[in-house]
Amino acid sequence: MPVMARFEKYNYVSGEGFNAHIELCWYRSYAPGRIKLQWKLAAGQRVLASGTANAAPPSRANYIDICELAIDMPAVDQMTKVTFALQIEGTDICKVYDLWIYPQQVNAGLKDIHLFEELSGEALALLEKGENVLLMPKPERLENAVEGFYCTDFWCYPMFRSISESMNRPVPVGTMGLLIDNSHPVFRDFPSEQYSTYPWWSIVSHSKSIIMDGTAKEWSPIVQTIDNFERNHKLGFLLECRVGQGNLLVCALDADKAGGTPEGRQFLSSLTAYMKSAEFRPRYEASVSELLQLIH
Structure with missing residues (x-):
C-alpha cells in the first residue's frame, strides 16, 4: 500500500x-x-x-x-x-x-586554482615547481575512458550488449554506480554516502571515468566507477597523485555543464577548497609517462 x-x-x-x-x-x-x-x-x-x-x-x-x-x-x-x-x-x-x-551563492572557485584540460607542458612545469593542479579533461576528447552514467546496468551486460550490437543500437554503458571514499577530505563541503545518491546524477552525466587497468593497487581512486563483471575495468572518476614536487587532482568532468546545477557548483567548490587546503597531500606518486598513458 x-x-x-x-x-x-x-x-x-x-x-x-x-x-x-x-x-x-x-x-x-x-x-x-x-x-x-x-x-x-x-x-x-x-x-x-x-x-x-x-x-x-x-x-x-x-x-x-x-x-x-x-x-x-x-x-x-x-x-x-x-x-x-x-x-x-x-x-x-x-x-x-x-x-x-x-546555499544560494556558491562559488565553484575554478578561477582561484591552476586548472587545465590537458596535461600540457605548462601544467607539468607547475607541478615540477611544487604547485597544485586540477586536471579536467573534456569528456568528449577522452578515448581511454568510459562514459558517465548514473543508473546501474540492467540485468546482464553481455546479453544486452550482444543484442544491441546485433540490432545496430547503441551499446549500454554497463557500469554499476559509484564507490566513494566518503571519509576523504575532498568531500568536506560535499558530504556523500559511499554509493551513488541523487546529488551525483547530473555530475556523473557530464563526465567520463578513466580506465586505469594495470595501475598499481595502491593507486585507488577517490571515486571509482564500478564496472560490470564482463569488462571489469578499474575506472577512476576522481583521482589524485603526486607528480614531481606538486600535487595533481584529476576529474574528467565538463565543469561548464556540471556548474549549471546547484549540486555541480557545490561539488566543484568542494574540490577547489580541498586543493587550497593543507590536506591536499596525495599518497601515490605517478610518473608523467604513466599519466600520459592513462589520460588520452
Whole structure:
C-alpha cells in the first residue's frame, strides 16, 4: 500500500519552492474510510516543516488523491540533506524521501586554482615547481575512458550488449554506480554516502571515468566507477597523485555543464577548497609517462 509523492527533482537551493502531489494506492481488504496524512520535512532530528491533510476517498477506490503540498525550502549555509516523510495516520503505511538543499551563492572557485584540460607542458612545469593542479579533461576528447552514467546496468551486460550490437543500437554503458571514499577530505563541503545518491546524477552525466587497468593497487581512486563483471575495468572518476614536487587532482568532468546545477557548483567548490587546503597531500606518486598513458 504505497503512499507516494510526485515532485520535480531532488536538489534545491535555499528558499526554493518544493511542490509535491501526494497520492495513495489502496489494495487492502477493507475500505480505508477517512484518511489523514501526516507529513514532515526534517534535517536529522530537527523538524523544518510539518503538517496534515485529510482525504475522503470514493467507495472502493484503489487510487486516492490526497493533496498538493507547497513548501519553501529553508535557508542553509552548507549542503544539507533533509528527509521528506509521509505517514498515513493509524496505519503502517509510510514513505521517506531524501532531498538536498544548497546555499544560494556558491562559488565553484575554478578561477582561484591552476586548472587545465590537458596535461600540457605548462601544467607539468607547475607541478615540477611544487604547485597544485586540477586536471579536467573534456569528456568528449577522452578515448581511454568510459562514459558517465548514473543508473546501474540492467540485468546482464553481455546479453544486452550482444543484442544491441546485433540490432545496430547503441551499446549500454554497463557500469554499476559509484564507490566513494566518503571519509576523504575532498568531500568536506560535499558530504556523500559511499554509493551513488541523487546529488551525483547530473555530475556523473557530464563526465567520463578513466580506465586505469594495470595501475598499481595502491593507486585507488577517490571515486571509482564500478564496472560490470564482463569488462571489469578499474575506472577512476576522481583521482589524485603526486607528480614531481606538486600535487595533481584529476576529474574528467565538463565543469561548464556540471556548474549549471546547484549540486555541480557545490561539488566543484568542494574540490577547489580541498586543493587550497593543507590536506591536499596525495599518497601515490605517478610518473608523467604513466599519466600520459592513462589520460588520452
